[in-house]
Amino acid sequence: MVRYVYEFAEGGRDMADLLGGKGANLAEMTRMGLPVPPGFTVTTEACRAFLATGSEPDGLSREISDHLTALEQASGRRLGQPDDPLLLSVRSGARFSMPGMMETILDIGLNDDSVLGLAKASGNERFAWDAYRRLVQMFGSTVMGVDSALFENVMARLKEASGAGDDLGLDAADLAGLVEAYKDLIRQETGDYFPQSPAGQLRRAVLAVFESWNGERARLYRHREHIPDHLGTAVNVQTMVFGNRGPDSGSGVAFTRDPATGRPGLYGDYLSNAQGEDVVAGIRNTVPLTDLEHLDPPSYTQLRDHLRTLETHYRDLCDIEFTIERGTLWMLQTRVGKRTAEAAFAIAAELVDEGLITSDEALARVSGDGLARLMFPRFDTSAVGQALARGIPASPGAAVGAAVFDSAAAVRRAAAGEKVVLVRQETTPDDLPGMVAAQAVLTSRGGKTSHAAVVARGMGKVCVCGAEEMTVDTQGRRFTVGATTVEEGTVISVDGSEGAVYPGAAPLVDSAVMRYFESGGQGERSPGLVDAVARAMQQADGVRRLGVRANADTPEDAARARRFGAEGIGLCRTEHMFLGDRRQLVEAMILAGSDADRERALDALLPLQRQDFIGILEAMDGLPVTIRLLDPPLHEFLPDRTELAVRLAAAEAHGTPTSAHDAELLDAVNRMHEENPMLGLRGVRLGLVAPGLVAMQVRAIAEAVVERKRAGGDPRAEIMVPLIDTVEELRIVREEVEQVLAEVSKASGVPVECPVGTMIELPRAALTAGRIAEEAEFFSFGTNDLTQTTWGFSRDDVEAAFFSAYLDKGIFKVSPFETIDREGVGRLVQIAVAEGRAARPDLKIGVCGEHGGDPDSVHFFHGAGLDYVSCSPFRVPVARLEAGRAAL
Numbered sequence: 001m002v003r004y005v006y007e008f009a010e011g012g013r014d015m016a017d018l019l020g021g022k023g024a025n026l027a028e029m030t031r032m033g034l035p036v037p038p039g040f041t042v043t044t045e046a047c048r049a050f051l052a053t054g055s056e057p058d059g060l061s062r063e064i065s066d067h068l069t070a071l072e073q074a075s076g077r078r079l080g081q082p083d084d085p086l087l088l089s090v091r092s093g094a095r096f097s098m099p100g101m102m103e104t105i106l107d108i109g110l111n112d113d114s115v116l117g118l119a120k121a122s123g124n125e126r127f128a129w130d131a132y133r134r135l136v137q138m139f140g141s142t143v144m145g146v147d148s149a150l151f152e153n154v155m156a157r158l159k160e161a162s163g164a165g166d167d168l169g170l171d172a173a174d175l176a177g178l179v180e181a182y183k184d185l186i187r188q189e190t191g192d193y194f195p196q197s198p199a200g201q202l203r204r205a206v207l208a209v210f211e212s213w214n215g216e217r218a219r220l221y222r223h224r225e226h227i228p229d230h231l232g233t234a235v236n237v238q239t240m241v242f243g244n245r246g247p248d249s250g251s252g253v254a255f256t257r258d259p260a261t262g263r264p265g266l267y268g269d270y271l272s273n274a275q276g277e278d279v280v281a282g283i284r285n286t287v288p289l290t291d292l293e294h295l296d297p298p299s300y301t302q303l304r305d306h307l308r309t310l311e312t313h314y315r316d317l318c319d320i321e322f323t324i325e326r327g328t329l330w331m332l333q334t335r336v337g338k339r340t341a342e343a344a345f346a347i348a349a350e351l352v353d354e355g356l357i358t359s360d361e362a363l364a365r366v367s368g369d370g371l372a373r374l375m376f377p378r379f380d381t382s383a384v385g386q387a388l389a390r391g392i393p394a395s396p397g398a399a400v401g402a403a404v405f406d407s408a409a410a411v412r413r414a415a416a417g418e419k420v421v422l423v424r425q426e427t428t429p430d431d432l433p434g435m436v437a438a439q440a441v442l443t444s445r446g447g448k449t450s451h452a453a454v455v456a457r458g459m460g461k462v463c464v465c466g467a468e469e470m471t472v473d474t475q476g477r478r479f480t481v482g483a484t485t486v487e488e489g490t491v492i493s494v495d496g497s498e499g500a501v502y503p504g505a506a507p508l509v510d511s512a513v514m515r516y517f518e519s520g521g522q523g524e525r526s527p528g529l530v531d532a533v534a535r536a537m538q539q540a541d542g543v544r545r546l547g548v549r550a551n552a553d554t555p556e557d558a559a560r561a562r563r564f565g566a567e568g569i570g571l572c573r574t575e576h577m578f579l580g581d582r583r584q585l586v587e588a589m590i591l592a593g594s595d596a597d598r599e600r601a602l603d604a605l606l607p608l609q610r611q612d613f614i615g616i617l618e619a620m621d622g623l624p625v626t627i628r629l630l631d632p633p634l635h636e637f638l639p640d641r642t643e644l645a646v647r648l649a650a651a652e653a654h655g656t657p658t659s660a661h662d663a664e665l666l667d668a669v670n671r672m673h674e675e676n677p678m679l680g681l682r683g684v685r686l687g688l689v690a691p692g693l694v695a696m697q698v699r700a701i702a703e704a705v706v707e708r709k710r711a712g713g714d715p716r717a718e719i720m721v722p723l724i725d726t727v728e729e730l731r732i733v734r735e736e737v738e739q740v741l742a743e744v745s746k747a748s749g750v751p752v753e754c755p756v757g758t759m760i761e762l763p764r765a766a767l768t769a770g771r772i773a774e775e776a777e778f779f780s781f782g783t784n785d786l787t788q789t790t791w792g793f794s795r796d797d798v799e800a801a802f803f804s805a806y807l808d809k810g811i812f813k814v815s816p817f818e819t820i821d822r823e824g825v826g827r828l829v830q831i832a833v834a835e836g837r838a839a840r841p842d843l844k845i846g847v848c849g850e851h852g853g854d855p856d857s858v859h860f861f862h863g864a865g866l867d868y869v870s871c872s873p874f875r876v877p878v879a880r881l882e883a884g885r886a887a888l
């Protein structure tokens with residue numbers, strides 16, 4: 001037979017699934033001997049059963065009344081007893097804390113009779129009527145569905161009429177009148193009377209708490225916090241204690257240490273002569289908890305002792321709610337407290353020092369997301385004013401700069417030493433130079449995985465995207481929000497952690513953690529936060545099995561990655577090396593009419609590429625550098641088709657002679673136009689049809705290796721072929737690669753051996769990994785493309801189109817471009833790992849792309865048995881930390 005009700009003394013903190021977090025912790029405190037008002041918990045199972053059928057499960061009301069009887073016997077009072085009533089609170093409490101999202105009803109058991117009994121028994125008429133008006137108000141809004149604003153209006157009118165400044169200014173007669181006014185309001189709004197039967201109140205309150213699980217607020221909160229909808233809430237029925245019985249009573253909240261900084265010592269707020277709800281509601285001003293030491297020394301000492309007991313017992317920061325009733329302290333709630341990233345690191349380190357937890361446990365209590373937040377400079381939030389606009393906080397941190405509206409302006413002004421914010425409707429790969437030059441990127445369209453967001457995160461650049469109230473006028477070089485216009489050159493501040501834009505230069509505070517990483521972990525480790533971070537990193541590096549490499553295309557990025565602890569480069573993209581001034585040369589190669597023309601263009605590119613590789617190999621000396629052969633469709637290096645056509649048409653219309661070059665270009669652009677370039681001529685396909693391209697790139701790599709070796713270095717280049725579908729493609733390219741390597745070795749007299757491997761980024765490659773491993777010395781999962789091709793949608797197109805709808809409908813809990821889709825894409829990874837290793841046991845396997853720096857994905861890759869993850873330099877510390885946590 002199922003049981004739906006547990007007395008507090010029967011539960012414990014490990015029963016949170018059944019009793020909810022609040023119930024489990026009330027039980028735990030009860031068993032620890034702390035002063036908890038007695039009560040019982042109705043299980044989440046009862047809630048699920050009620051919500052599924054719409055009626056109370058069999059036996060529930062029986063169990064509740066049995067437990068009520070026990071409670072009444074223990075207290076010597078009956079619920080609603082007319083002379084000295086037992087009163088109850090009915091409190092929601094789900095498995096995961098959903099602060100303020102569901103309902104709680106206090107003072108159950110009061111009615112027109114028992115309010116008089118309470119007044120007599122307590123000797124305090126005002127208090128009794130205050131409790132009653134609270135019940136009628138809470139019951140009326142929560143259980144009977146009357147808009148709570150209507151109660152507040154009645155209250156406000158009464159205060160005005162009686163000249164009371166705050167609720168303490170209302171006397172017993174005022175409050176008795178208020179109860180009548182509230183009851184009238186309920187009658188008017190619902191056609192029903194406020195129920196006078198205490199047992200009826202209790203029953204309806206419990207069911208209302210069940211129903212509040214499906215309230216709109218609660219649902220929204222769950223979606224945002226990824227809390228499953230099916231869990232249901234428990235209901236705690238508890239004896240009331242009163243903080244509103246006079247100046248020797250009060251309520252407060254407390255933390256065992258400061259949840260913002262982690263500093264030890266009592267921390268919290270106290271409100272005398274008040275119920276707990278008044279503290280949170282901010283009706284009157286609270287005083288710091290430390291004032292309680294003077295107001296009520298014995299209670300303060302007890303509270304301090306209880307907090308210490310709790311922290312030692314839970315071995316973590318706890319937060320609590322307490323009430324003092326005429327000098328008696330009661331504990332009403334506790335839980336392991338939420339904290340900032342800074343406090344998480346600081347507390348973890350301190351608890352190790354205090355001998356309460358091990359270093360492994362400390363590592364489990366910090367997170368990569370938290371670390372990422374600590375690495376960015378921030379705005380001094382106490383000093384910023386009203387936000388100009390709000391968008392999606394896509395890449396955290398704070399940046400100040402002059403608004404600019406195109407990439408060229410960003411580059412120009414930045415070169416002149418100005419700090420700029422690139423403002424666009426949305427960004428495209430063409431905006432890359434401007435994004436690099438800017439302090440921050442701000443867009444009016446697109447979500448967390450839009451181009452702007454992804455690229456900015458990769459670069460560790462601040463980004464707010466999808467700030468929809470902004471109208472960006474690129475032509476006019478301004479944006480507007482309502483009546484405010486921001487012209488080019490106007491300084492704005494972008495907060496990528498909060499998703500806010502401020503006018504002017506908001507004051508910044510530097511991140512000590514970033515300075516620590518920038519110094520290669522060698523910098524000053526002043527006690528406190530930086531030291532705590534350093535200790536977590538050391539622990540993570542000690543336990544992790546996954547290697548961590550970086551995605552880096554320049555010597556500067558490579559050097560930074562190394563300072564941040566990267567153990568090599570997992571992805572060196574070569575396409576960025578084809579942009580800028582070199583675009584001309586690429587264009588010449590594409591347009592080449594003859595073999596000789598093409599060779600000339602390739603010959604001109606060769607030394608430039610070689611120089612790129614020399615710099616990167618030098619920065620990563622002694623560590624592996626995986627260089628990917630050219631990947632994107634060639635036409636990305638040509639001018640835009642429409643623009644070119646318009647230019648030609650305009651020239652013709654004006655009768656000016658059309659440039660032969662332009663005509664030729666348009667021809668090429670038309671020839672190479674693809675409806676679906678993502679699935680078109682790119683990756684290895686390009687190498688197989690563009691003669692000389694692979695040979696040129698491999699020669700540049702090989703010659704760079706030779707040069708580094710001659711300089712006494714230890715270059716470890718690895719050559720990676722992108723977008724393989726079948727082993728045949730790899731076999732052909734590999735032969736060409738080996739031939740060039742042999743030629744360069746022979747010509748230079750310096751042996752050049754580079755492992756040749758492939759990206760696994762198409763489902764077919766993953767499914768035939770056993771075959772592909774015959775030709776590949778390593779695999780690197782390109783999870784961005786693998787996600788696109790497995791799901792069959794293009795990241796660049798679908799984001800704005802339907803992702804937010806999918807997230808709302810719960811089809812995705814999180815975008816599969818942000819966190820790896822374990823079920824689908826992850827399964828392909830697992831198949832490829834198993835079959836690849838079966839064919840070649842020493843196959844080295846890594847992952848490159850956004851997911852390599854995503855905490856949840858890192859845990860998956862650890863479990864899948866990969867050798868390393870590779871991510872942007874700024875994510876390297878995050879990946880190290882999470883790889884360590886995954887190994888715990």
Ligand code: ADP
Nearest residue numbers: 089091092100104238239240241276277321332
């Ligand atoms: P929430 O989860 O929203 O914090 P709670 O169940 O903790 O809701 O209750 C809201 C307020 O009611 C709390 O501030 C608490 O202090 C007060 N409260 C709850 N139960 C009691 C009780 N038995 N006696 C006195 N006050 C109570």
Ligand code: MG
Nearest residue numbers: 100321332333
């Ligand atoms: Mg609470």
Ligand code: MG
Nearest residue numbers: 722761782785
């Ligand atoms: Mg790819």
